[in-house]
Amino acid sequence: MTSLGYQSVDFHRPKPALKGLDAIVDGWAGICRRRGRLLAAIQQQAEEIDALAPALQHLSDRHLQERLFEYREAFRRGNRERMNAVLLPAIAALREAADRQVGMRPFLVQLMGALALQRGCLAEMSTGEGKTLTASLVAVLWAWTRKPCHIITVNDYLVQRDAEWFGPLYRFCGIHAGFVTGAMPPDERRKAYGCDVTYATSKEVAADFLRDCLQVGLLRNPTRRLIRKLLQPELESQRPLVMRGLHGAIVDEADSILIDEAVTPLIISARQKNDILREAVQAAREIADSLRPPHDYTVSHRFREVEFTPEGTTRLESLCLPLPGIWRGPDRRVELAKQALVAREFYRLGKQYIVADGRVVIVDEFTGRPMPQRTWREGMHQAIEAKEGLEITDPNETIARISFQRYFRLYYRLAGMTGTAREAAGEFWHIYRLPVLGIPPHRPCIRTQYPDRMHPTDEAKWDAVLDEIVRVHSIGQPVLVGTRSVAASEILAARIAACGLEFKLLNAVRHQEEATIVAMAGERGRITIATNMAGRGTDIRLGHGVAQLGGLHVIATERHESRRVDRQLFGRSARQGDPGSAVAILSVQDEILRRFLPRPLHQQVCRAVSSCLPGAQWMARAALSAAQRNAQRAAAKLRRNVLRIDDWMDQSLSFGGSETGDMRMSAD
């Protein structure tokens, strides 16, 4: 960095989430923020900006840039009144600049989105409406205030693409833009974070933040650090910090990052040799092999846990007799054995994990992507390695850890965009103080949504899916089939192959060509099978003549726990005013119904559907939405609890230095 000034690297310290009555009242306040006149006001402002356009069109590039620099001065000074005064003309000028530099002219709805982001809202914009462009407009405004601005996207590919795509616009506006991808060395990272606008994935920013925190270590007080540096220069082996503090972040696909992955912790870890654990999991697997349900233990699929029966406990005791010390205590023994049983009963090859190169690789249940970096918590990963008979790796010793939920609460200024946010509006407000604002689509959506079809068994469901594919394929309409797991996609692929149809399979195992395959899914006569979220963020353009056939037809084969994810899948068709249709073909045996409906109710539904009673379909759909509601509520509660426990830890262990404690420091 060039400046040697005393630059403070800091971040927002969020208040703990409210509880009880406060939370309820606060929830109402959030609803008030979302409703009301905000949207109308934004629309009016957007129209005002639109009205400014003709005057700018005749300006030469130089004059336009001069104007932009004038506005930049207003923002630099940080005077709120002046900023507000020039906000609309500044956006109008930016729009013109974007048109000239990148060749994309923001629509009215994108201007509205930009205004919403500028106000710190979460803008709900349909996919394909140009969220990336919207974000770049706001990023310029935020960068002009001389505070670093991070734009968070879902993967490294998009990071690089977007940063390069909008580079000309940023340069034209007088700001530097950089990007951070996984493979970058620290020096380059520092350079990228030194830019006014930095594109990165959530994983990268959180990891860099954690590494910085570790760097700063115990001496968080800047003055103390300075003194230490003066007194003992020889001890100063510290690498300089990478980041410049958490000021503003614009999160693309906010629901996936802020909600779905909210509690996924980002962990900085080191492998630690732990022979005790390795031996223990091996022994545990051997013990587990000789235990059988329901005699020795009972399995609760609903709560994903196993419980020993009295016979099982005595058996376990006798099995443990020849084993070393760690097996002697009854509690620890049961804990270890249970872990092995859980690994056997609930973790399935192909669903929760795959085995690649002799290693267990976790598969993200949401995206269906393999996550080679991720490991399960202490012991479980090893238990699964033991189950698969692989070589047992040493466990990772956590050095620092932060969940995305906590991380994004640390930004002073947070805004987000996504296609589907409505369902989680309460949570966005409660945890991130983000009011959700629904921006209307540029062109009205003309998707035909068929009602869900319920089948009594999985077998019947797959038959129906196949029939549907064949039917649609025969007209030449492209079909996209979404499956929930990798295993399901393989089942379907086998069936289609048996019919002799040509198709593209997109799942965790073949993720390299993901984006290209998805992008081609709109071609005439194309059959694509994909896990639910594969290739998210990639536009599916319709092939020639497909629009006349009815556009892309999407088939969902299983409802997801979160309604948002369903909507995302359906949202793949009928983009930007194109025609399209979507249908869900389901079975009453689907996991969501089994797990989230009370058992008696579920049995009733099954009976009704299999005997084709009148109204059974309707009843099953009602049961399904009830199950989804239950699932969403349970998940939201889990996230709230994680936050609460994090807060508790921060308070109770603050003698250890809160890991996100006060980090003001001088950076050079």
Place this chain on the structure above:
Amino acid sequence: MAEASATFSESWYRVANLRISLRSSVAARRQTFRGERWIVLQNPLRNQYFRLRPAAYEFVARLRPDRTVEEVWKECLDRSPDDTPGQEAVIQLLAQLYHANLLQYDFPADAAQLFNRYQKARQRELQSRLLNIMFARFPLLDPDAFLARTLPWVGKLISLWGALIWLVVVGAGLKVVADHFPALRNQAQGIIDPGNLILLYAGLVLLKSAHEFGHAYFCRRFGGEVHAMGILLMVFTPIPYMDATSAWGFRERWKRVLVGAAGMIVELFFAAIAALVWANTGQGTLHGLAYNMMFIASVSTILFNLNPLLRFDGYYILSDLVGIPNLSQRANAQLRHAAERRLFGLKKEPPPAQTWSEAFWLSAYGIASGIYRIIVFGGILLIVADRFLLIGILMAAACAAAWVARPVIRLAGYLASSPKLERHRLRACFVTAILVLGTLGFLQFVPLPHHFRAPGILRSLEWGQVHNWTAGTVTRLVAQPGQLVEAGAPLLEMANRELDLEIMRVRAHRDEIRARQRQALQEAIPNLKPLESLLDAADQALRKLEADKAGLTVRATQTGIWVGRDLEMLAGSWLAKGAPLGLLVNPSGFRFEAIVRQEDVDRLFTQEFPGAEVRLHGQSGQVLQVSELEIIPGDRRNLPSAALGWLAGGPVATSPNDPDGTEAAEPFFEVHAKVLEPASAVLLHGRAGKIRFDLPGEPLLPLWIRSLRQLLQQRYQL
């Protein structure tokens, strides 16, 4: 936080590399509770305590600034793989130690966090003060230096010799009290006279100061420190208090118990001295003060201090004696656990009690203290509200908040979001709803037989006073008392010389008139007329006198048993006219005349004939059946017998202005009930007793609401 049993924790890294230790000033002592060993850590600076299991202490004690938590944990794990707390447990343990200010760490604490904590603690303090408005504490000064300086003198008393002196003085006091018990009881009636209140309060402050210094000196004597002294607002009455909690750190149980009992020991000592003073002084301020001190010492000791059901000295003594610290919380936890286990089906939760006997004691204590608390506080509330309406209402509001609103809100919160109930929520809500609805429904709809009692008096259906209608000297008792006499039978004979003479005189006078009549017949006819009227007058007088003479023989006016009083003594004595001689009571039928309060009477009016039964004082075992009830419409004030009034020791309040004691303070209704002749019992006219009206079933809730409204109406004219 959820219970921590896991060996490994995801959050371990947060503590793994810390170098921390217990503060050097922290003292650790070993204590035994119910046969289990515990370590009590004491932070002398803030007088905070923390109780640990030995296994946890093993770990904590090994923490040193030159080793990391992880190293220490591994070392512990090597030494005793099974006892060592898991990582989760270690994290929680450290958090708790940190909250108790027992940890020492080598880098600056997070100031904002500390400040937050302080503010939260303040908030909680204020909250608990508001909720415990009846016993709010305000610490003022630190008496430790004073205690330390005076201990050499006072401390000598806390010894065997002191105990002997105490025994002698208290013994003497007890003897005095026993000797003067009636006088003592008499004086008790005036204890809450407004004139006595100042003395009462002075006595209270003196005695409670002595009490608190007792705790403090005992504590200091055994090596504890006393750092807070202040004012406790007990039911808005400021009295001193001291904080002798450092005694909890004592290793020997008897010392802890003795410090707990010290207040009462000293109090009783002073009460005994006061008793001696009281007995040996005449009326005056000193006498009054001494009396009040005795009164307070006995009442407060029995009702509050010694009683373990409230959280005063007795509670701590008991909890030490049975070896269950935090008895009250654990009793509540035990009750909750029982409810969770039996009603909500939470089978996996570990019970707070380790043994059956402990579970029994905890449950029994929880239930008993709950009931007792409601009774005591309800009583205090009523007394206070009686005197100061506004304060009473405020207190009632505070109590309602603390004991009704808060538990209800907590229960709702618990049902809605307790992670413990995660899998049983449906059942828990269902069971709770059923219980609540069931209770309400039971109270509202199930009619329960109920009854009320009224005092009254037994009377014969036919009875009459016997009077003599003529004055005279009793000569002979014709009928013996207790004998059944027919109507008209002579009861008593009297003689009256004057009457006899008067009769003779009137007769002579009549004879004279007759003679003059005859004379006039011959001599002067016109005089005849007036003479005739004179004769008439004389005749009349004679007839009257003869009737009077006949009246000298007192006859029964009706058939009945002749009940005279002291008739044998009357022979030869003079009775003025109209003296009551006794009663004639017809034993063939009796009725019970009951005094029914206004609040109760409408229940009788509105119902069909309720069942009723009478029990007489002195023969309660004998139940008299009643055949018909007659309610005298219209209220009355005059009691049928003085025996029912306060003046004669009866149950009905009488008007203070009435010297006879027959005028009731409040109007009442009279209800007559015909008593069926029992086979065996003897019914005696005029016997007092109680009648029990068995009303037809009525649900409880409407009944309670009515009672409450009546109470409010009567007491506060609302």
